[in-house]
Each structure stands twice: as structure tokens, then as C-alpha cells.
Amino acid sequence: MARRLSLYQHVLEQPIRPLARLAMAAAMAAMLGAFAWPLWTMSFESNQYPDPLRLAIHVDHLEGQKTELRDDLREINSLNHYIGMRPLLESDFSEFLWMPFVIGFFILIILRAVVFGTVRDLIDVTVLFVYFGLFSAWDFWHRLHGYGHNLAPDAAITVEPFTPPFFGRVKVANFWIESFPGGGSYALAAAGALLVAALVIALVRARREARRDAAAAL
Amino acid sequence: MTHTVRNRTWLWIGALAAVALVVVFACGGPQEEVRRGGAATGGGAAAAAATYVPPGDLDEFYLFYSGGHSGQVFVGGIPSMRHIATIPVFAPYPATGYGFDDESKAMLGGFTWGDVHHPSLSRTNGEYDGRWLFVNDNANARVARISLRDFKTKQIFGPIPNASGNHGSAFATANTEYILYASRFGIPLPKGTYASIDDYATRYKGVVGALEVDPESGEMTHGFQLMTPPFDWDLGSTGRGPSADWALWTCYNSERATGELEKTASAHDRDYAIAVNWKAAALAAAGGAGEMIGDVRVIDPGRVPGIAYLIPVAKSPHGVDFGPDGTYFVTSGKLEAITTVFSFDRMLAAIQAEDFTGEEDGIPVLNYDSVMEREVQIGLGPLHTQYDDRGFAYTSLFIDSAIAKWSPATGEVVDTVPVAYNIGHLLVPGGDSMKPNGRYVIALNKLSHGRHLNVGPSQPESSQLIDITGDKMRVLYDAFTEPEPHYAQAIPRDKLNPIEVYPKEENDDPWAIWDVADAGVTRDGKKVDVKMAAVRSTLHPTGFEVQKGDTVTIHITNIEQTTDELHGLGINGYNINLVVDPGETKHVTFTADKTGVFAYYCTNFCSALHQEMQGYLMVR
Numbered sequence: 068m069a070r071r072l073s074l075y076q077h078v079l080e081q082p083i084r085p086l087a088r089l090a091m092a093a094a095m096a097a098m099l100g101a102f103a104w105p106l107w108t109m110s111f112e113s114n115q116y117p118d119p120l121r122l123a124i125h126v127d128h129l130e131g132q133k134t135e136l137r138d139d140l141r142e143i144n145s146l147n148h149y150i151g152m153r154p155l156l157e158s159d160f161s162e163f164l165w166m167p168f169v170i171g172f173f174i175l176i177i178l179r180a181v182v183f184g185t186v187r188d189l190i191d192v193t194v195l196f197v198y199f200g201l202f203s204a205w206d207f208w209h210r211l212h213g214y215g216h217n218l219a220p221d222a223a224i225t226v227e228p229f230t231p232p233f234f235g236r237v238k239v240a241n242f243w244i245e246s247f248p249g250g251g252s253y254a255l256a257a258a259g260a261l262l263v264a265a266l267v268i269a270l271v272r273a274r275r276e277a278r279r280d281a282a283a284a285l
Numbered sequence: 286m287t288h289t290v291r292n293r294t295w296l297w298i299g300a301l302a303a304v305a306l307v308v309v310f311a312c313g314g315p316q317e318e319v320r321r322g323g324a325a326t327g328g329g330a331a332a333a334a335a336t337y338v339p340p341g342d343l344d345e346f347y348l349f350y351s352g353g354h355s356g357q358v359f360v361g362g363i364p365s366m367r368h369i370a371t372i373p374v375f376a377p378y379p380a381t382g383y384g385f386d387d388e389s390k391a392m393l394g395g396f397t398w399g400d401v402h403h404p405s406l407s408r409t410n411g412e413y414d415g416r417w418l419f420v421n422d423n424a425n426a427r428v429a430r431i432s433l434r435d436f437k438t439k440q441i442f443g444p445i446p447n448a449s450g451n452h453g454s455a456f457a458t459a460n461t462e463y464i465l466y467a468s469r470f471g472i473p474l475p476k477g478t479y480a481s482i483d484d485y486a487t488r489y490k491g492v493v494g495a496l497e498v499d500p501e502s503g504e505m506t507h508g509f510q511l512m513t514p515p516f517d518w519d520l521g522s523t524g525r526g527p528s529a530d531w532a533l534w535t536c537y538n539s540e541r542a543t544g545e546l547e548k549t550a551s552a553h554d555r556d557y558a559i560a561v562n563w564k565a566a567a568l569a570a571a572g573g574a575g576e577m578i579g580d581v582r583v584i585d586p587g588r589v590p591g592i593a594y595l596i597p598v599a600k601s602p603h604g605v606d607f608g609p610d611g612t613y614f615v616t617s618g619k620l621e622a623i624t625t626v627f628s629f630d631r632m633l634a635a636i637q638a639e640d641f642t643g644e645e646d647g648i649p650v651l652n653y654d655s656v657m658e659r660e661v662q663i664g665l666g667p668l669h670t671q672y673d674d675r676g677f678a679y680t681s682l683f684i685d686s687a688i689a690k691w692s693p694a695t696g697e698v699v700d701t702v703p704v705a706y707n708i709g710h711l712l713v714p715g716g717d718s719m720k721p722n723g724r725y726v727i728a729l730n731k732l733s734h735g736r737h738l739n740v741g742p743s744q745p746e747s748s749q750l751i752d753i754t755g756d757k758m759r760v761l762y763d764a765f766t767e768p769e770p771h772y773a774q775a776i777p778r779d780k781l782n783p784i785e786v787y788p789k790e791e792n793d794d795p796w797a798i799w800d801v802a803d804a805g806v807t808r809d810g811k812k813v814d815v816k817m818a819a820v821r822s823t824l825h826p827t828g829f830e831v832q833k834g835d836t837v838t839i840h841i842t843n844i845e846q847t848t849d850e851l852h853g854l855g856i857n858g859y860n861i862n863l864v865v866d867p868g869e870t871k872h873v874t875f876t877a878d879k880t881g882v883f884a885y886y887c888t889n890f891c892s893a894l895h896q897e898m899q900g901y902l903m904v905r
Contacts, residue, residue, distance in 0.1 A: 136785050138846040145821050145845070149893065223822075223894055 074277055079187040081273035083265075087189065088181045090265035095174050095181075097261060100254025101126045102167070107207065107252060109231075111143065112243045119245075122155075124207075126170065126251060127163045129155060151222025152214055162206065169199060170255075177262075186273045193262040200259055208233050332761040335752060338365040346714050346775045348727070349404050349418055350748070353769030356399040358420060358431065363714065363725060363775060366750050366764035374429045374438045375399025375422055382853065382864030383438075386871040387838075392441050400424040402452060402771040403520075407461040407503070411525030411611070411719035415780040417503045419464045421454035428455050428464055428496060430503050433781050442505045446579030447474050447492050453518040459529040463495035463508050463563060467534050471515020471541075475579040486541035489515035493534055494581070495563055509570035510583045511561060511593055514646045515541055517550075518559075520604050520669075525719050526611030528629045530564035535602035535616055539645070551620060555597040557650070558605055558616055560632060566592045587647020594636055595645055597653040599623055604669035604710075608678070609719050613658060613693060617667035617680060624663040624670065624680055626693045632656045661696045663689050668709065669772075671716030673723030673753060679716075681708040681728070688728060688751070690758060702758040704749055706732040713753070714775035722777065726751045726758070729770050737765050746770055785848040787868030794870040796840035801825040813877075817841040819852035819865060822894035824887060830903040835877045839863075842870040853888030856902060864889050877904045 083091070105123035112119035120139045121132035131140025144154040157163060173196055180188040208230075216228040229239065232246040248256075338344055344362025352358055356376030360369050376398045377384025384393055399422035407417040418431040427443030428451070445451065445466060453467030471489035473480035480488040494510035516536035524531040539556040542549035566584060569575070569592060575584035586593035598605075599618025607614045607629075617624045634640075635655040643650040666684030673679070677699070680689050686707050690700040710729045715721040733747035745765040752759040789799060796816060798804060804818045804825035813835045818825045819842070831837055843852050843865035854863045858879060863871050887898035 135788070136848040141845075142847050145847075149822075223897070 070281075074281055077277040077280060078270070078273045079185060079190070081186050081269075081276050083180065083184055083186060083189055083269045084272040087265040087269035087272075090261045090268065091177050091181050091189070091192075094258040094261035094265065095177050097254050097258035098170055098174055100257070101170055101251040104250025104254065105130070106249055106255075108245075108247060108249045110245045112245070113241045116242075123249060127167050129157045129160070129163075149222065149224050150226045151219030151224075153217065153219075155214075160210075162210075166203070173199065186269050189262075189266055189269055193259075193266045196259055196262055200255060332759065336364045336366065336750060336762045338362070338367075343778060344369075346722075346777055347781060348712075348714075348773060348775045349406075350729075350766060350770040350773045351401040351404050351420060352767065353402065353746075353771055354398065354400045354424070355767055355769065356401060356422075358401060358404060358418065359766055359770065360436070361764070361766075363727075364750060364761070366748070366762050368766060370436065371767075372431055372436055372438065374401060374420060374431065375425075375427070375441070379862050380864070382862055382871070385861060386863050386873050388872065389438075392438065394441065396425055398424070399427060399429075403455055404772060404774045405455045405457040405464070406718075406774045406776060407498075408457055408718060409460055411459045411529065413715065413718055413720075413774075413776050413780060414461075415776060415782075417461075418774065419455040419457060421451050421466060423450060423452045423454075423469065426451040426466075426468070428466060428505060430505060432503065433783060435784055435787075439503070440505060442496060445494065445496075446581050447476060447490075447510060447583065448494065449476075453493070453521040453534045456521045456523050456532065457498075458495075458523045458532065458563065459525045461498050461500075463497055463567075464505060465493070465495050465521055465523065465532055465563070467491070467493040467518035467521060469517055469519075471517070474512070474583075482543050485515060485543045491515050491518055491536075492583070493518055493521075493559065493561060495567070507581050509566060509575070510578075510581050511566060511586045512578075512583050513559065513586070513593075513648070514539075516557065516559075517546075519602065522605045522607045522614060522717070524607050524611050524614075524629070525609075528607060528611040528614075530562055531560055531629075532563050533558050533560050533596075533605045533607075533614060535598060535605045537601045551601060554600055555653070556600060556602055556618075557595040557645070558598045558602065559648070560594045560596060560651075561586075562592055585647070587644075593648050594632075595648050595650045596627065596632070596656055597642075597650065599625060603667075604681075606670040606672075606717065608693060609672050609674070609721055611719070615670045615678060615680075615693065617663070617670065619666050619668055619683065622662060622665050622667070623660045624667045624691075625660050626658040626696070627656050628658045631658065659693075659696045661691055661698065663691065663698060664701065669711060671711055671713040671726060672721050673713055673716070673726075674721050675723055677723075677753075679711060679713060679726050679753070681711045683707055683709065683731075688726065688758065690753070700757055702751060702760060704728040704730055704751075704760070705736050705747060705763070706730055706734070710770075710772040712773045712775060714777070717774075722775075724752070724754055725761075726753050727773065727775075729773060733765060736763050748773075785867075786846055787866060789846060789868055792842075792868055792870060794840075794842075796872065797842045797870040799842070799844050801844075806830075811835050813837045815839045817854070819843045819854070819887065819898075820845060821850070821892040822887075822898045824852075824854065824885065824898055824900050827900040828903065829900075830905065831877045832905050833877055833880050835904075836874065837877050838872055838874040840870060840872050841865055843867050850891060851889040852891050852898070854885060855888040856883055856885040858883045859902075862888055877902075880904045 105125045107124040109122045110119040123130045212230045215230045232244050236245045344365050346363035348361040348363050350359040358372040373383035383389050401420045402423050404420045406413045420429050426445045426448040430440045432439045448468040449472040450469030451466050452469040456465040468491045471491045474490045491513040492510045495508035496505040497508040517538045519535045521534040535558045538550035540552050570582045574589050598616040599621045601620045602616045603619045605616045635651045640652045640655045641649040642652045664682040664685045668681045670678050670680045678693050687701045687703045691698040708728045708730050712727045713721050728749040730747040746769050748764045750762040798816050801818045806829045807814050813831050845867040850867045865871050883902040
């Protein structure tokens, strides 16, 4: 048992093999994608909106499609107020502050791991990043749930509280709503996948190294 | 004996019956299509296909009709010929709130009607450029400008000093440097002067003039006028290409007659067209020629040579129309069966050679034969001419109730098509520019009886869409409009790009608000200002109180930024109805002279809860 633990410890202290570091650097670059593309896009199509209303949720702001004919964010809020849904205001979402901060933080700690990290650091970063991803997804769902459930009691039109679609094409009243991840989320998912790949690559080599060292020590 | 008499009687009866039958079949048989005033030839299905615009698709051309004494401009589409919108110009129009808010009321200047005859699209290098549409007011001597960015009337200029009636208008020069106008009725000048009708020939004067157009804003200001003998100026045409510096008008009553003009003004065989070098006139005016009469610089062309020349034209001419390349112009005498082609080059040569046959009040009269190129026996009652892009001209024949297609180069009439009925103007899209679009001609007819469901004595106007792409013209469609289009203009749809929403960023009205929280009432003595916001589905504030005798101004902003989201404000008892486009701010001022509670509501349908969009004006 002690020998196992000692081997285990030895693995954790191994430096990260270069190939894994490359993958980690790629993950860092991928994370920048969260700033370039929206995290999520939603579109709202109906008979009277054949050109759908479009909403893009970026990492640091909310953006409705805006043309000479229509300001979609204003339009969505105009329509939502009839059912008593709270208007979508950028200032109501603290995510637009802490998400950019957290992503920046991850880029820094991955950088740290790339430069002088051990396998332990890579495990830490990967686990935390996956946690961050899952938490973000839950947070998004939670927001959707909140907006769809806290409808003003004095609204003109009474509807059953509902959760706006998280993923897919769903009919809500007279609208077909399409809700899908945007480029930014794919970029974060790619970053996560790259970290996991880096971890696997690093662990395989680290175990072999640790075994060899243990054998040499004998 | 009896037998023979009976046979002979039957023989006579039989002969008479045979003759009667022959007569019936010869005269009462299948009617010639020609007599039905333009029945569709070549099968209804083909014509229907040519005019059908499927749901969701758009017409190819905008069609701007003059609205005549309705005072408005009608917008239709070619080829569907559907009425799409009315642009109010000279008369109030509650449907869009025109004439009810402070700004448009001021623009109407106390008049509640006008008589729109000739619209003119702005042009650059003789081709339509899609910026503005100018129209005349025949009745009150005014000219209006409509912006084609938002299809709204932006400026009404006039009543124009010294001009009595303004028929020969609005005509844009080749680069829209000027909009031309002309008086219809000779009067003593300046306005307000009395002179006996016996002195009509000497003391009464006509004017032809030009309004200068600001190239950036389109704003019209005074240019200059030419004082003329009291001829009744009728129609005009501006040159292009080589003739870009010139404009012509036809006149009637060159006899300088009074009384029953029907007779007295038709005495002479010829009247005149006046050819004006407006470029030279503008330079002369800028150089100080002439004198100021009624705030306008007026030049007497009899005393300033080189500006105006008279050309004899066939009796009581109506239309004058430059050809697309500007090298010739065509006039028609409505009381004669001929149309005349004049050469612009020959006119210049005659001027150069001083080939004059007389003068009127010092204005030289050119030798008709030196300027005339050819006369064409065209039909009865020729009026106006338009052109296609294949070298043909189309002239309306009022008395024949038809359109003649002919070649100005050869003088040959190649086709005629009957119209229903009694055509006035006609329009080939672009047919008065350097780039006609030779697919259609529209007959703008005066009489429509029997062509539509019977709607009683007061009847709509007829306009017929005619295909001119083949050898023979084909009537495709009968359209009907409100009274009463005269001339029209048409432009391909991709040359216009109107906005549908007034962007928030552009609204610099000091009373505009964009947040319902900013709506409210402020008071300064007896002056009350109400800042109102209209948004689906509430008028904010939903009520406000004033004192009897207060002067109240409501400033209402439609804070929507979505296309087609209009709101209205109708106030019961106070005769107010504003309609506000998305992003627009309007103002209305009134005296609260009636006490009580007056409901107001959104008049222009806006949303599922449009009915709930209401409030109360309380007057103590």
C-alpha cells in the first residue's frame, strides 16, 4: 500500500511532458475563443417574424441583432413584458463580470502549469476547468428558469411558468425558439477537451517514468 | 287570283326579313375589340401573368401618381398596379396624422387643399437619382418637395409671388439645379395691382420661373422669374444632354383674349412654345439684370437678349416633351391632328442666324419652318409624348381615346391602341429622362365609367397598364385610383432605399424622450408641456390634468425601434389625431377651452393590447 502511495506521489511530481504542454498551450488559445464568439445564441421565429429575432449571449455582454428595421433586444423585451417576464438588462447579469475574470484566471494558471508545473498542477487545472464548465452550464439553465418562473402577477397575459429552452428547437406560444451553443462555448469545450487530452498524455508518460524510477531505485 | 296575291305578299315579307337579317348580322355581329376601349388582346391568362406579383414578392417599379385636387401623391407598384400608400402633400390626411401636428399644419400654411398635376423626380445627368419628388400646386401657386428617404413632404414653397396658378410645373432641370414653374393666368404685377380687363393685352403679365434647389438638403429658395406677355403657360419640359441648359413651355391664348376663352383663345392657327436658356437667365439674374418684384428677381426677356425665344406651335398646344437624348422636342396641338418634331440644333442655328419672323413684347419669334423637323398626322386631340429605349415615341390622343406609337425619326405611326377612356397624360417609366425603361406605358385616363363596379355618380380615375415590348401594344390591366391623377413618375425599385424606422440616434428633437420614466407634465404659467411616450401598449402618462384656458403642447415620441410599429394619439372632443412613426417625435398645441374629462387613445393599431392603450385628459 505504501509503495502504491509512494508511486502515486511520484507520478504527481513528474514534470509534464512537452506534448502535453503543447496541448495545454492550445487549450489556453482556445479559451480566447470565448471572447471572440458568443457563448450562446437564441433565435425566435414566428409567422409575423419570418426573419427571426436573434439574441447572442457573449462572455461579457448581451447582444440582440440590430438592423435599420428592428432592434431585436428591445423587441424581445417588448414582447416579453406582456407575459410579465422581467426585461433582459445587461446590468442584471453579474456573469458578464466574473466569467471574463475566471477565464482569464484559468489562462494564467494553465500558463503557470505549462511553465513550471507538475502533473499535479495539470490535474488541478483540468478538474477546476471541468467544474467551471459544468457550473456555467448550470448557471445558464438557472437563469433561464428564473426568468421564466418569476413572472409578474399583474401581467396582461397569464401563462404557466416555464423554462425557456436550454438546448434545441422548441415551440413556445407562437414562437419556434432555437437555442444552441455559440462559437465561444465550442471554444471552451475544445479547451476542456485539450486539457483532458493533455492530462491523459501526461499521466501515461508520468506513470512510466515513475515506475522506471522506482525500479531503478531498487 | 287570291293565291297569287298571297304568294306575292309572302315574297315581300320574306325579302324584307332577309334584308333585316343581313343588316343585323353585318352591324350587330361580334363587336370589334377596338370599340371596347382596350380589351386585353392575346388572352387574359398572359396579361394576368404579366401583372401578377405573388404574395411576398415585390413590384418592379415604384409608381408616383399626382393626386390632382385631392392634393396628395399616390404610390403604386408596377406591374401589379396596386395602390400601396398615399403621401399627403397639400391636404390634411388623418390616416397619417398629416396636418394635425404643429409642424405639418404650419407647412400647409392655412390651405386645406392643393391641385397636384405634375410630379418630377430629382435627376442627375438627366437620369433619376432617387433623392426627391417635386410636385406643383396648380391652384395656390406652390411647389412641394417630398423626400424619398422617408416618403414624407418636407417643404411647401409658396404661394409664389407674381404667379397666378402654377400649371406648367414641377419640372426638374437635368441636374436638379432648379425646379421650374409657370403662371397659368395673366394678372397685373405685382399682386395686388388693379388693371381693367380691357387692358389685358398690355397690362396683364405671365411669369415663368425657377426655384433654386440646394444640392445637399433639397431646400427650395427663390431663383428668378421671366416676365412674359399674358399667355396662359401650360406644360413644360426640361432639356438634357446637349439641351441641358434649356427648358420649354407651351402656352395657349397667345391671342391675349378675354371672355369665353373656349372661343376667343382659339382664334389663331398657332400659339407658342417659349424656349428659355435658364442657365443664361440665372447668370443674368445673378449679375443683377431685371428688378425685384414681390421678393423675386424678375427679368424682362424682351430687354435682356439671349434668354428666351418663341417658337410657333400648332393651335392650343398642350404637351411639350424633349426626346431622351435631348436633341429634339415634340409638341402637340390639342385642337389639331398633328404632332410636330422640332430639332434643338436647328433652333440654335435659327437663333444664331437671327431667323426671326416677329416678336412679342420684345421676345423674338423664331421662323417655324427653320426649327421644325417634321409634322406627323397622328390622330385627334394629341396631348403628351413619352419615349421608349428603342427610338419610338408614344403620344396620347384625347379625342380619339387612344395612344399612338410612332417614330420621331421617320414620322411613321406604327401602332395605335384604344384606351378607356379619354387619355390625358401617359407615362413610360423614365420616359421623360435620358434613360427610358421601354417595357410599359401607362395611360392616365380621364373617364372610367363602365370599367369598374358601379359606384354611383362620383367615379374613380382609370389608369391602364400597357405592354410595349412587342410590335403591337397590349392593354394588360385596368387600375383605378382616387381622383385625380394627371401626370406620374416611375422609378425602378432598386433605385430607392427608404428607411422604415427613424433611428433613435438621429432624433434631435429637444422634447424627445426614450424612457417611459421621463414622461410627465411641466407647467409655466398658463403654458403646459406634456412629454409623452408611446410604446406597446401604453401611452405614458396615462392621464394628466390642466386648467381651463391653458395652452397645452403635447410632445409625443414613439420610442419603438421596430418597423411598422406605429402609434396614434386621438383626443376625444379636441379634434386631434397624431400618428407617430417608430423613433419619431411630434407636437400638437391646443387651448384647453373645454372643461371636462376627455379620453385619448392610440388610434393606429399597434399590438395585442392596442385597445387598452388609452388615458384621460382632465380639464378643470
